[in-house]
Amino acid sequence: MIYKLKRRKKYRLSFMIISMLIFIIPLVTYGMATDISSHWAETVISQWIGKGLAKGYPDGTFRPENPITRAEFMALVNNAFQFSEEVDIAFIDVAEDDWYFKTIKKAKAAGYIQGFPDGTIKPNNKITRQEVAVIIARLKELDTNEGGASSFKDVDAIDHWSKGYIGAVTISGYMSGYPDGTFSPQKHITRGEALYALNNVIDSGVVALSEEHLLNAVAKQDFLGITYIHVELAEVAKASVVRANDMDLTYDEGDGKWKGTTLGLNVGDVVEIFITAEGAEVTRQVMVKNMTD
Numbered sequence: 001m002i003y004k005l006k007r008r009k010k011y012r013l014s015f016m017i018i019s020m021l022i023f024i025i026p027l028v029t030y031g032m033a034t035d036i037s038s039h040w041a042e043t044v045i046s047q048w049i050g051k052g053l054a055k056g057y058p059d060g061t062f063r064p065e066n067p068i069t070r071a072e073f074m075a076l077v078n079n080a081f082q083f084s085e086e087v088d089i090a091f092i093d094v095a096e097d098d099w100y101f102k103t104i105k106k107a108k109a110a111g112y113i114q115g116f117p118d119g120t121i122k123p124n125n126k127i128t129r130q131e132v133a134v135i136i137a138r139l140k141e142l143d144t145n146e147g148g149a150s151s152f153k154d155v156d157a158i159d160h161w162s163k164g165y166i167g168a169v170t171i172s173g174y175m176s177g178y179p180d181g182t183f184s185p186q187k188h189i190t191r192g193e194a195l196y197a198l199n200n201v202i203d204s205g206v207v208a209l210s211e212e213h214l215l216n217a218v219a220k221q222d223f224l225g226i227t228y229i230h231v232e233l234a235e236v237a238k239a240s241v242v243r244a245n246d247m248d249l250t251y252d253e254g255d256g257k258w259k260g261t262t263l264g265l266n267v268g269d270v271v272e273i274f275i276t277a278e279g280a281e282v283t284r285q286v287m288v289k290n291m292t293d
Contacts, residue, residue, distance in 0.1 A: 044199055045064060064192030067190060070121070070123050071123035074107040076195075080198055085109040092118075094123060111138065132194065133165045140201065144164025154183060154184065158183065174197060
């Protein structure tokens with residue numbers, strides 16, 4: 001395993017968004033969003049905006065806690081996966097002059113949406129977390145795993161058609177529950193959550209590092225003043241990781257260690273980890289399953 005760092009006194013952690021996922025909803029980019037400070041997804045959102053990969057609203061906001069519609073989410077997916085093939089559609093609530101007409105044709109061709117028994121696709125409905133879980137599982141061709149959803153306190157609120165998909169995406173690390181132990185399947189997913197979930201999917205698909213390499217990379221990092229934990233990463237193995245969205249983390253050549261604020265973590269916390277190995281950088285979101293001293 002080779003780690004490359006420039007020879008300087010200090011190095012500030014930077015997060016490389018490897019995917020090129022662009023919001024193609026009819027919004028306009030106006031510099032850095034004014035409403036994402038201290039938001040849990042601030043790191044991802046700010047860097048995407050800074051790189052011109054994500055778009056906010058004309059008033060300078062991103063509105064990370066706002067919901068996203070089914071059509072808007074499909075637009076994100078199509079762009080992220082570069083889906084271009086189209087098929088004919090006959091959904092009774094989609095017209096040829098709708099902005100999302102081609103978006104839905106591409107989504108249907110890609111096979112990750114099917115529509116409802118009444119012949120609708122409900123493009124303007126706000127998309128729920130369980131609906132997103134189904135789409136992600138189909139995109140990644142995951143095997144359903146109902147047992148993976150059984151640990152959530154609100155498992156009884158999960159519709160039967162999505163339970164296996166929720167189990168699959170949470171065990172694989174693409175989505176996670178909340179600190180209170182719930183998944184909130186009926187909750188409308190927010191713009192911040194949608195961006196983060198798709199970022200997990202894209203990063204895991206394009207980074208030229210195996211899970212073994214990722215785990216080795218984490219295990220060999222040397223931190224000072226950082227709380228170590230153990231997590232289960234995609235059912236592969238356990239690795240020591242640290243939440244790396246602390247922007248005060250720096251690397252000191254004299255000590256040869258990363259320095260930053262001690263981060264207290266608990267079982268059930270969602271953790272963003274930063275990994276550098278063999279010239280590649282990637283962020284992953286995982287949930288703390290167990291802890292050790």
